[in-house]
Amino acid sequence: MVDRRPWITVLSHLVLIVGVLIVAFPLYLAFVASTHTADAIVQSPMPLLPGAHLWENYQAALFGSGKLGSNTNVMHMMWVSFVTAMVITVGKIAISLLSAFAIVYFRFPFKMLCFWAIFLTLMLPVEVRILPTYKVVAELGMLNSYAGLTLPLIASATATFLFRQFFLTVPDELVEAARIDGAGPMRFFKDVLVPLSKTSVAALFVIQFIYGWNQYLWPLLMTTSEDMYPVVIGIKRMLAGGEAAVDWNIVMATAIVAMLPPAAVVMLMQKWFVKGLVDTEK
Amino acid sequence: MASITLKNVVKRYGSGKTAVPVIHGVNAEIKDGEFIVIVGPSGCGKSTLLRMIAGLEEVSGGDICIGDRVVNNLEPAQRDIAMVFQNYALYPHMTNFENMAYGLKIAKVPVEEIKQRVDKAAKILELGHLLDRKPRQLSGGQRQRVAMGRAIVRQPKVFLFDEPLSNLDAKLRAQTRIEIQKLHHELGITSLFVTHDQVEAMTLAQRMIVMNGGVMDQFGTPEEVYNTPATTFVASFIGSPPMNLLKNAPGGKPGQILGIRPEHIDIVASGGWAMEVITVELLGAERLVYGTVGGEMVTVRIEEAHAFPKAGDTIRIQPREERRLHWFNAETGKRI
Numbered sequence: 001m002v003d004r005r006p007w008i009t010v011l012s013h014l015v016l017i018v019g020v021l022i023v024a025f026p027l028y029l030a031f032v033a034s035t036h037t038a039d040a041i042v043q044s045p046m047p048l049l050p051g052a053h054l055w056e057n058y059q060a061a062l063f064g065s066g067k068l069g070s071n072t073n074v075m076h077m078m079w080v081s082f083v084t085a086m087v088i089t090v091g092k093i094a095i096s097l098l099s100a101f102a103i104v105y106f107r108f109p110f111k112m113l114c115f116w117a118i119f120l121t122l123m124l125p126v127e128v129r130i131l132p133t134y135k136v137v138a139e140l141g142m143l144n145s146y147a148g149l150t151l152p153l154i155a156s157a158t159a160t161f162l163f164r165q166f167f168l169t170v171p172d173e174l175v176e177a178a179r180i181d182g183a184g185p186m187r188f189f190k191d192v193l194v195p196l197s198k199t200s201v202a203a204l205f206v207i208q209f210i211y212g213w214n215q216y217l218w219p220l221l222m223t224t225s226e227d228m229y230p231v232v233i234g235i236k237r238m239l240a241g242g243e244a245a246v247d248w249n250i251v252m253a254t255a256i257v258a259m260l261p262p263a264a265v266v267m268l269m270q271k272w273f274v275k276g277l278v279d280t281e282k
Numbered sequence: 283m284a285s286i287t288l289k290n291v292v293k294r295y296g297s298g299k300t301a302v303p304v305i306h307g308v309n310a311e312i313k314d315g316e317f318i319v320i321v322g323p324s325g326c327g328k329s330t331l332l333r334m335i336a337g338l339e340e341v342s343g344g345d346i347c348i349g350d351r352v353v354n355n356l357e358p359a360q361r362d363i364a365m366v367f368q369n370y371a372l373y374p375h376m377t378n379f380e381n382m383a384y385g386l387k388i389a390k391v392p393v394e395e396i397k398q399r400v401d402k403a404a405k406i407l408e409l410g411h412l413l414d415r416k417p418r419q420l421s422g423g424q425r426q427r428v429a430m431g432r433a434i435v436r437q438p439k440v441f442l443f444d445e446p447l448s449n450l451d452a453k454l455r456a457q458t459r460i461e462i463q464k465l466h467h468e469l470g471i472t473s474l475f476v477t478h479d480q481v482e483a484m485t486l487a488q489r490m491i492v493m494n495g496g497v498m499d500q501f502g503t504p505e506e507v508y509n510t511p512a513t514t515f516v517a518s519f520i521g522s523p524p525m526n527l528l529k530n531a532p533g534g535k536p537g538q539i540l541g542i543r544p545e546h547i548d549i550v551a552s553g554g555w556a557m558e559v560i561t562v563e564l565l566g567a568e569r570l571v572y573g574t575v576g577g578e579m580v581t582v583r584i585e586e587a588h589a590f591p592k593a594g595d596t597i598r599i600q601p602r603e604e605r606r607l608h609w610f611n612a613e614t615g616k617r618i
Contacts, residue, residue: 173371176338177432181385182359191384195375 027259034058034253041248053249061253074234074254081230082261084149084219085212091154092208093201100163101189105175122157126217134221144228149219153212159204166200167193206269210262231258284349284439284472286312286335292343293330293496304330305496307344312474312489317466319475321483322493323519328476329444331493335474336365336442348439359388364433365442368449370425372417372432379413382432396435403431406468407461423454430465441473447482459485480520484508492516510608514615517541517608523570526580529612538618541608542601544570544583549591554600557582559591575599 029048033041036051062074102108103115133152142148170193178188194201219230229237235258238251293305305327312318320328333339335346337358345352353361364385372381379400386396404410407427417425426446433441443462447455463486466473477483483490484504492500492507492515500512511517511525518524523544531540532555555575563570569590571582582599584590591597601607609618 171369171371173367173369174373176358177365177367177371177373178384179338180336180358180363180365181432182388183384187388192373192375198375
């Protein structure tokens with residue numbers, strides 16, 4: 001900024017710091033709550049500094065305390081969430097890359113029809129699609145399975161369009177040079193297009209992983225057995241203890257643990273993430 | 283053998299009654315090892331012709347033969363050609379070595395031989411120290427050399443160049459032109475070079491195809507094209523400043539156009555034609571006198587040593603020799 005008024009810098013920093021505090025405060029509270037006993041938390045005012053029970057709480061959260069609410073150990077639910085998120089992400093990226101490739105580089109009968117059909121799916125809200133999807137999944141016997149949790153969520157119009165827009169920026173001469181080099185379509189796809197799409201793929205990976213990890217409505221509808229619950233449902237179920245008191249400290253600990261994998265993915269891919277949204281490579 | 287034969291090659295866009303013809307029947311025989319330049323203004327069809335020979339565009343009519351094979355229906359990779367593009371078309375994510383090796387890798391050439399060929403090409407083009415870098419770390423001229431290296435390692439029957447110098451600055455253009463000439467000297471591979479720049483055409487070509495509006499106006503050596511242009515288009519396209527074309531030349535018949543180059547006109551004390559001078563351009567080594575003869579614009583080029591007229595003067599000019607006069611049919615534009 002070439003501003004000559006230093007108080008603008010101070011002001012903008014202040015605003016940003018306040019913004020960060022507002023967003024981070026609930027997370028901080030959750031962390032604090034996860035380090036106290038259940039009784040300490042429900043007292044008012046709530047403690048604002050971390051307590052001494054970190055290890056016990058996290059152990060109880062991860063390996064099942066057997067006390068209240070769901071008895072399923074969180075580790076297993078984390079695993080379900082992880083598998084779901086990974087399968088959705090990888091599947092989505094693979095399918096979208098291929099469909100964008102077909103749309104951009106090939107002429108085939110009914111091409112415009114396919115294109116518009118994909119586009120139309122964007123206009124249908126989840127609530128409209130979810131009941132027919134449930135029926136199909138149930139009739140295929142895929143309830144309570146990884147397949148049922150992931151397959152309906154794998155096809156994506158947004159990802160296809162993201163890649164389509166990217167592929168349209170690849171210069172035609174690159175395709176022609178590859179043709180002259182003797183590369184067939186799939187070879188060109190594998191050797192040239194996919195490496196060039198790396199940053200878009202990374203950006204999409206982060207977005208889709210978080211999306212897959214946070215899936216709530218769909219798993220809620222189609223899983224009935226506890227060992228197929230993803231961790232977000234597990235957390236909710238911990239709160240449904242009825243008259244029994246809720247172990248808030250364990251719940252908070254579970255919530256913190258559940259946040260770690262997506263946070264890790266964002267941090268690891270961060271470099272690629274911003275690049276993928278902003279970068280135009282020549 | 284790597285001769286190229288074009289038999290009545292036609293290109294149409296669209297089909298049926300609404301088809302738009304862009305190339306109207308080109309016939310040419312190109313000998314093995316020749317350096318041919320296809321030159322013409324934008325939109326004349328030269329790039330389309332090159333791309334048909336490369337296999338990147340379909341042939342609407344006629345035959346294209348490389349060697350004794352008719353290649354109309356062959357994929358580019360099967361035609362044993364290599365192409366250098368205007369925008370280099372290098373794979374940005376691969377190193378320069380991998381860029382040059384890619385075609386060979388696909389053809390399953392053994393790794394040692396790939397390394398040998400790439401190193402040899404790199405040596406010829408002085409790229410040895412750049413092989414491990416990526417294209418974006420190179421300057422325009424270096425990238426074009428990598429593109430040429432990629433073409434060389436394939437050891438093709440034909441080189442195709444699609445306006446490769448257009449993206450380079452003037453100095454680099456002159457340098458790369460010389461490198462291309464050297465390359466042709468060393469390797470002797472049949473080459474087709476497309477450009478809109480008549481200087482490139484005149485300096486590089488052993489023979490050139492002058493195209494205009496999808497038609498091949500002339501196919502000859504630079505001297506032939508300069509000394510005996512076949513049409514008024516060729517006459518005015520080649521040579522700078524362009525040839526003077528007079529519809530009502532003194533001493534000419536109606537329906538005929540006289541062509542005379544500015545450098546073949548002398549200023550004389552008496553006789554010849556009267557010219558009213560409009561302006562004089564001083565270019566250091568030469569001067570260009572612009573004026574009118576009988577109402578038509580004429581340009582005369584005179585050497586530095588001679589005295590030059592001022593704007594508004596009336597001078598007398600005369601063509602230097604009879605053989606420097608070119609007569610064209612006014613209707614068809616063709617040479618008489």
